[in-house]
Amino acid sequence: MTAAPENPRAPKRILVTGGAGEMAGYACRALAQADEVETIVISDRDHDRAAALAAELGAKAQAAGLDISDSRALRAALQDVDVVLNCAGPFYRFGREVLAAAIATGTHYLDICDDWEPTLEMLELDGAARGAGVTAVIGMGASPGTSNLLAMLCMNRLDEVERVYTAWRIGGLKPPPPGEEDRPNAAGEHWIHNCTEPIKVRRGGELVDSYALDEIKLSYPGVGEDSAWVCGHPEPLTLPRVRPEIQESYNLMVARRGLMEALQRIAQRVRAGELDVPGAAKAIVHEPNINGPAAGPATIHRDLFAVAEGVKDGVPTRVGASPLIIPAANMGEVTGYPLAVAALMLCRGQVTALGVHGPEGAVDPDLYFEQLARFVDNRPDGPVVEVVAERI
Numbered sequence: 059m060t061a062a063p064e065n066p067r068a069p070k071r072i073l074v075t076g077g078a079g080e081m082a083g084y085a086c087r088a089l090a091q092a093d094e095v096e097t098i099v100i101s102d103r104d105h106d107r108a109a110a111l112a113a114e115l116g117a118k119a120q121a122a123g124l125d126i127s128d129s130r131a132l133r134a135a136l137q138d139v140d141v142v143l144n145c146a147g148p149f150y151r152f153g154r155e156v157l158a159a160a161i162a163t164g165t166h167y168l169d170i171c172d173d174w175e176p177t178l179e180m181l182e183l184d185g186a187a188r189g190a191g192v193t194a195v196i197g198m199g200a201s202p203g204t205s206n207l208l209a210m211l212c213m214n215r216l217d218e219v220e221r222v223y224t225a226w227r228i229g230g231l232k233p234p235p236p237g238e239e240d241r242p243n244a245a246g247e248h249w250i251h252n253c254t255e256p257i258k259v260r261r262g263g264e265l266v267d268s269y270a271l272d273e274i275k276l277s278y279p280g281v282g283e284d285s286a287w288v289c290g291h292p293e294p295l296t297l298p299r300v301r302p303e304i305q306e307s308y309n310l311m312v313a314r315r316g317l318m319e320a321l322q323r324i325a326q327r328v329r330a331g332e333l334d335v336p337g338a339a340k341a342i343v344h345e346p347n348i349n350g351p352a353a354g355p356a357t358i359h360r361d362l363f364a365v366a367e368g369v370k371d372g373v374p375t376r377v378g379a380s381p382l383i384i385p386a387a388n389m390g391e392v393t394g395y396p397l398a399v400a401a402l403m404l405c406r407g408q409v410t411a412l413g414v415h416g417p418e419g420a421v422d423p424d425l426y427f428e429q430l431a432r433f434v435d436n437r438p439d440g441p442v443v444e445v446v447a448e449r450i
Contacts (some may be wrong), residue, residue, distance in 0.1 A: 069096035070405045073139040075126050075156060076146030078107035081170060081199070084394025085143060085401070086097055090115040096407035099139060101126075102146075117225040126152055130158065136163040143401055144169035147244075153196070157414070161190045168401055170199035170393055172248075172377065173256050177292040177416075181299075184414040194414040196422065198400045199393035201226045201309065202292045204430070205364060205383065206416055207423040209297055210375040211445050212366035214423075219301045219368040224293040225286055225310040227361045228317065230349035231342060245389070248338035253321055254328040254338065257290030260307035271322050278378040279363055279448040284358045286310035287318050296416025316353030320345035330335060361386070367450060374450040381397060383431040383442045395433045401424060 072089060074082050077100035089095045090248075098119045102108040105123035112119035121129060124425070126132050126146050136142055142165050144156045153169065153176035160167040163179035171177060180196050187194050197203055213219045234241065253270045270288050277283040281349035298304040311318070324342050327333045333341060347353050363380040385391040400421055403409045411420040431442040 066087075069094060070140040071099070071138065072142045072401065073122075073135060074102055074145060075101050075124065075178070076144070078102040078104055078111055078340050079111055079145055080388075080390040081393040081397075082143070082145035083111055084390045085145070085398040086111060086115060086119070086394075088395055088398035090118050090379055092402055092405075094402055095316060097139075099382075101135060107320045109197065126156055127333055129155070129297070132156065132159045136160055136165045139165060141166045141168070141401060141404060143397055144171075145397070148248075149173045149176045149422045153177075154183070157183055157187075157194055157196075159271040160194065161186050163190050164190055164192060166192055166404060167194040167196075168198050168397060168404070169196050170203070171197050171395055172199060172202055172253075174238050174290050174292050174295055177295050181296070187218075188413040191412060193404060193409060193412055193420065195400055195404075195409065196414060197292045197296065197418075198397050198417050198421075200389075200396060201362065202398075203393070203396045203417050204384070205309070205362060206293055206297065206418045207421060207426050208362070208364035208443070209293065209366060209380040210300070210418040210423045211298075211379040211443065212364050213301050213368075214376060215377045215445065215447055216366055216368040216370050219304050219366050221306040221368070222297055222301070222304055222364065222366040223286075223308050223310055224291070224297075224364045225276065225312055225359065225362070227357065227359065228311050230311040230314075230317065230353070232349070233343045233387045243336075243339050246342070247429070250324070250328070250335050250338045250342065252273060252290040254325045254335065255290065257288075258295060259288065260294040260304060263305045264364055271318070271325055273318075274308070276309070276359070277363060277376060278359060278380075279446040280364060281358055281360075281378075284310045284312065285315065285318075286359070287321075292416065299416065300418050307439070310355040312359040314348075314350075314353035314356060317349070318345040325421065331388060348448060370447070375447055376450050377445065377447045379445045381427065381442065382440070383428075383434050383437055385430070385433040391433070396426075396430060399429045399433075403429065
């Protein structure tokens with residue numbers, strides 16, 4: 059086993075699995091410009107794509123052909139680096155495996171896992187990671203990731219937390235271009251999976267089995283109340299680890315009602331056995347009235363936000379948080395840059411908690427949002443995050 063790095067300020071060698079993918083690519087580009095990074099090893103099953111990205115990034119970058127299902131090759135690759143960023147899915151297959159290999163080699167670990175099932179599996183390795191001197195931050199993307207740290211800002215304003223919600227907005231869906239109808243849609247299939255399979259939520263102070271797409275009314279301070287729909291995600295599993303008093307926690311989607319009703323119809327067909335998940339991902343885009351005004355009024359809620367309810371100074375209080383400045387031109391930016399920011403914080407000695415954590419258990423939210431905002435072109439002056447409160 060290699061020892062964890064002793065000098066947090068020494069430039070680090072970082073390996074990125076699935077490094078030629080879109081989200082990993084943004085993380086690699088950010089890391090290549092940082093003084094804290096000595097070398098980026100872009101590993102991917104597609105060596106040619108990894109080599110092309112390495113050539114784009116310059117002298118710090120190296121390409122490596124790596125199939126992470128080869129456990130011996132994976133451990134050999136991790137022996138020579140300080141940090142691994144795991145961007146290779148599906149995480150239900152490779153999350154625990156890559157983390158276990160990182161623990162065995164004493165390599166710090168971060169990923170962008172947004173599945174609740176492997177999240178629970180990886181949290182089981184907390185003791186092993188602590189014993190190996192390894193810091194592991196799981197789910198460090200947009201949601202989970204940025205969403206968890208928004209929730210942390212909310213919870214930090216409360217003496218006691220009863221409920222906490224993370225939420226993200228879904229736009230319209232369009233059919234694929236002609237000729238690409240049969241092309242696999244990993245993102246769409248993942249979304250359908252999270253909305254149709256059994257999930258875990260926090261209810262009554264415990265993790266319980268549930269299904270997605272239940273509708274709830276969610277209020278944001280100063281904005282008002284609107285509908286939101288439950289999604290299967292890691293945030294409700296990890297947030298209570300830092301605030302055990304939480305009684306209720308959901309990850310929520312906000313969207314026009316027509317889209318969510320179409321998704322509910324598709325989910326019923328999946329649960330009835332009429333459609334499998336890949337078929338459902340193709341079918342949803344052909345449902346009627348899912349885009350624009352035909353789908354109903356636009357939600358009043360923000361694109362990405364969190365709400366916590368509890369008690370402050372003896373008074374029932376609701377707190378909301380939403381980014382004011384965030385790189386969000388596309389899914390690659392909104393996921394890859396948060397991963398890079400957390401990795402750089404680790405390299406600087408600003409993320410030091412040993413063990414396996416959700417983002418809220420290891421990353422300082424104020425530092426995080428300040429550093430994330432640096433990836434926005436022409437960043438305006440002023441606050442980078444809104445945190446607002448109201449009495450309930």
